[in-house]
Amino acid sequence: MELPETVGQLTEILRQGSYLADRGLATALFVALNLQRPILLEGEVGVGKTEVAKVLAHMLNRKLIRLQCYEGIDTNQALYEWDYARQMLQIRALSGRQVTDDAAVDKLFGPKFLVERPLLEAVRAGEQAVLLVDEVDRADDEFEAFLLELLSDFQITIPEIGTIRAQSPPLVILTSNRTRELHDALKRRCLYHWIGYPPAEREVEIVLVRQPGVSQTLTRKVVAAVNRLRDLDLAKPPGVAETIDWVQALDFLGATDLDQANAEDTLGAVVKERDDLELARDNLAEITSGG
Numbered sequence: 428m429e430l431p432e433t434v435g436q437l438t439e440i441l442r443q444g445s446y447l448a449d450r451g452l453a454t455a456l457f458v459a460l461n462l463q464r465p466i467l468l469e470g471e472v473g474v475g476k477t478e479v480a481k482v483l484a485h486m487l488n489r490k491l492i493r494l495q496c497y498e499g500i501d502t503n504q505a506l507y508e509w510d511y512a513r514q515m516l517q518i519r520a521l522s523g524r525q526v527t528d529d530a531a532v533d534k535l536f537g538p539k540f541l542v543e544r545p546l547l548e549a550v551r552a553g554e555q556a557v558l559l560v561d562e563v564d565r566a567d568d569e570f571e572a573f574l575l576e577l578l579s580d581f582q583i584t585i586p587e588i589g590t591i592r593a594q595s596p597p598l599v600i601l602t603s604n605r606t607r608e609l610h611d612a613l614k615r616r617c618l619y620h621w622i623g624y625p626p627a628e629r630e631v632e633i634v635l636v637r638q639p640g641v642s643q644t645l646t647r648k649v650v651a652a653v654n655r656l657r658d659l660d661l662a663k664p665p666g667v668a669e670t671i672d673w674v675q676a677l678d679f680l681g682a683t684d685l686d687q688a689n690a691e692d693t694l695g696a697v698v699k700e701r702d703d704l705e706l707a708r709d710n711l712a713e714i715t716s717g718g
């Protein structure tokens with residue numbers, strides 16, 4: 428698919444993929460696509476950071492390559508690895524035949540035994556791909572430094588094979604929940620956008636796009652209730668994902684409106700901590716008091 432020519436077009440493309448982006452997010456993505464800059468999306472939990480990368484890849488007909496970060500992730504999991512088991516088998520086969528030529532040994536470190544991980548895959552795919560580096564804040568410092576290097580020139584050197592360079596870089600979308608501050612160097616390289624909770628009207632729209640056919644009254648009430656929950660001092664305030672889940676659960680149970688009773692019965696769709704549940708129950712009358 429051709430690149431969108433305007434921010435409006437990009438917004439429309441995302442909407443067709445059931446993703447509602449506000450002007451700020453759409454503009455940031457539009458600039459990232461056209462200037463070939465990575466974009467860092469930070470925000471609350473469950474506000475559509477990961478989803479926008481998925482939808483954008485799908486709608487632009489690009490391959491989504493996802494690198495899920497976690498504590499202790501290293502280059503073997505992110506970049507490439509040698510297929511040790513297959514190498515061993517090959518060595519066995521070679522020694523059985525008493526072959527000792529160098530070429531056979533070299534082949535052990537050839538493409539056949541190389542296991543591609545997301546970053547190598549992304550460098551090879553270039554602009555045919557969207558690289559989602561998800562939850563980068565969970566990785567540790569060294570990994571971040573390594574990532575920074577990769578993002579700056581999009582090339583990977585494998586000593587045994589050589590240097591592989593992306594013809595033109597993939598769109599890179601990094602997400603973070605801010606469990607820790609990312610380094611300035613990484614931030615400097617990226618465009619930045621903060622995704623907050625959507626305004627109530629927009630959140631209603633999002634639910635209706637994701638769960639077409641549910642009662643609008645129910646949706647409006649639930650969104651209002653979720654916003655009250657967000658104002659409480661919860662350990663885990665609900666994101667848009669929880670709003671959708673809550674509406675879905677209530678709708679499944681046949682509800683077309685939110686009241687104190689059905690809210691209490693389904694609270695587990697939206698509040699997922701014991702202490703939070705207690706706090707929510709104590710304030711249920713106020714939380715469900717209309718949209």
Ligand SMILES: Nc1ncnc2c1ncn2[C@@H]1O[C@H](COP(=O)(O)OP(=O)(O)OP(=O)(O)O)[C@@H](O)[C@H]1O
Pocket residue numbers: 445446447448470471472473474475476477478479602604633636637667668671
């Ligand atoms: N603007 C939006 N338009 C459409 N759907 C949305 C939007 N924002 C959130 N959603 C819905 O919320 C769900 C959760 O979003 P997503 O998983 O992308 O959140 P996240 O920000 O990555 O959360 P986390 O921080 O937990 O990883 C999506 O599957 C999608 O259904």
Ligand SMILES: [Mg+2]
Pocket residue numbers: 476477478561602
């Ligand atoms: Mg996510």
